[in-house]
Amino acid sequence: MDVIEIRGLRKTYRRFRGGSTVALDGLDLTVGQGGVFGLLGPNGSGKTTTIRCLLGLAHASGGSCTVLGKEPTRGLQDVIHRIGALVEAPAMFPNFSGRRNLEILAAVGRLPKERIDEVLEQVDLSARAKDRVKTYSLGMRQRLGLAAALLRDPELLILDEPANGLDPAGIREVRELLRRLAAEGRTVLVSSHILSEIQQTCDRVAILQRGRCITQGDVDDVLSRGRKSGLLMRIVEPARAIDTLQANGVSAVEVDGLLEIDYPSDKGREVVQMLASAGLYPDELRPHQVDLETVFLQLTGEGADVAAASADQNPPDQDPGTPGEPS
Numbered sequence: 001m002d003v004i005e006i007r008g009l010r011k012t013y014r015r016f017r018g019g020s021t022v023a024l025d026g027l028d029l030t031v032g033q034g035g036v037f038g039l040l041g042p043n044g045s046g047k048t049t050t051i052r053c054l055l056g057l058a059h060a061s062g063g064s065c066t067v068l069g070k071e072p073t074r075g076l077q078d079v080i081h082r083i084g085a086l087v088e089a090p091a092m093f094p095n096f097s098g099r100r101n102l103e104i105l106a107a108v109g110r111l112p113k114e115r116i117d118e119v120l121e122q123v124d125l126s127a128r129a130k131d132r133v134k135t136y137s138l139g140m141r142q143r144l145g146l147a148a149a150l151l152r153d154p155e156l157l158i159l160d161e162p163a164n165g166l167d168p169a170g171i172r173e174v175r176e177l178l179r180r181l182a183a184e185g186r187t188v189l190v191s192s193h194i195l196s197e198i199q200q201t202c203d204r205v206a207i208l209q210r211g212r213c214i215t216q217g218d219v220d221d222v223l224s225r226g227r228k229s230g231l232l233m234r235i236v237e238p239a240r241a242i243d244t245l246q247a248n249g250v251s252a253v254e255v256d257g258l259l260e261i262d263y264p265s266d267k268g269r270e271v272v273q274m275l276a277s278a279g280l281y282p283d284e285l286r287p288h289q290v291d292l293e294t295v296f297l298q299l300t301g302e303g304a305d306v307a308a309a310s311a312d313q314n315p316p317d318q319d320p321g322t323p324g325e326p327s
C-alpha cells in the first residue's frame with residue numbers, strides 16, 4: 001500500500017476582496033513506503049497547502065487523498081499516532097524550556113518520557129534543553145519542532161521546509177537526520193526550496209507548479225529528463241579553442257569562463273586531440289552534468305517565472321471558506 005495517495009486534489013481559497021486563488025489544481029501524487037520524498041516547487045506552488053490537506057488542517061475543495069490508507073477528513077484519528085509532522089513554525093511555550101515543552105507534548109500524547117532524551121539527542125539540542133525557548137535561535141526552534149515531530153516514533157514524517165532558517169551546518173544535520181530516519185525504515189515527505197539539499201537527501205521527488213505535479217520519480221530519473229550530453233572545459237584561450245573545435249565540426253560556447261562543448265561526454269580524448277593539434281591544452285575537462293536546479297528551472301519555465309512567483313507572495317488573503325483553521 002502506498003503511504004500517501006493524492007488524486008486530482010483541488011483547493012481553492014476565496015480571496016478577501018472577491019475572486020479566488022486556486023492553490024491546488026488537480027494534483028496527483030503517490031508516495032510509496034520508505035525513503036525520503038521531496039516536494040519541490042516555486043513559492044505559491046501549493047506545497048504547504050498539500051501538506052495541510054494531508055494532515056486535515058485544510059479541507060480540499062475536490063479530489064481525494066489518503067494518508068496511511070485513511071482520508072484526512074474521516075479516518076485521520078486512526079493513524080495520527082503513526083505520523084509526525086512539522087508545518088510552519090511549531091507552537092511552543094516561549095517561557096518554558098525546550099525539554100519542558102517536550103514533556104508537555106509527551107504527557108498530552110501519553111508518550112514515554114525516555115523518548116525526550118532520545119529526540120533531544122537526535123536533533124542535537126541536549127546541551128540547550130534546559131534553556132527557555134524564547135532564548136533559542138530560529139534554527140534551534142526549528143530543531144525543537146523536529147524533536148516534537150519525532151516524539152511519537154512515527155513511521156511517517158511530514159515536514160514542511162524543515163531546513164528553514166538553519167545555517168549550513170544545521171542544514172547538513174537535518175539532511176543526515178532525514179537520511180537516518182529513512183534508513184530506520186520510516187517514510188519522510190519533505191518540502192524544500194533548497195534544491196541541492198533535496199538532490200542530496202531525497203530518493204524521490206515531485207515538482208509542483210501552480211498546484212499541479214509536473215514531474216515525479218526517482219531523483220536520477222528526474223535529473224535524466226534534463227540531462228544534456230556534453231563536456232565542460234576550462235582553457236586559457238577559449239576563443240581560439242572555439243574556432244579550432246568549429247573547424248573540426250564541433251560546436252562550443254563560452255559560459256561563465258567555461259566552454260560548453262556539444263560532444264559526447266565519454267569522448268573527451270577526441271576533443272583534446274583536436275585542440276592539441278592546434279597547440280591548445282585544457283586545464284580542466286568534465287562531463288556537463290545537469291543538477292536539480294537546472295532541471296527545475298527548465299521544467300518550471302525560466303528563472304523569471306520563479307522570481308515572479310515569489311514576488312507574488314499574495315497580499316493578506318483570507319480564507320473564509322474554512323473558518324477556524326489554524327494558520
Ligand SMILES: Nc1ncnc2c1ncn2[C@@H]1O[C@H](COP(=O)(O)OP(=O)(O)OP(=O)(O)O)[C@@H](O)[C@H]1O
Binds near residue numbers: 023044313317
Ligand atoms: N490561508 C490562505 N488563504 C488564501 N490563500 C492562500 C492561503 N494559503 C495559501 N494560499 C495561496 O495558495 C497558493 C499556494 O500556497 P502554498 O502556501 O501552498 O504554496 P507553497 O508552495 O507552500 O509556497 P512557499 O514556497 O512560499 O511556502 C498561493 O497562491 C497562496 O497565496
Ligand SMILES: [Mg+2]
Binds near residue numbers: 048160
Ligand atoms: Mg510553503
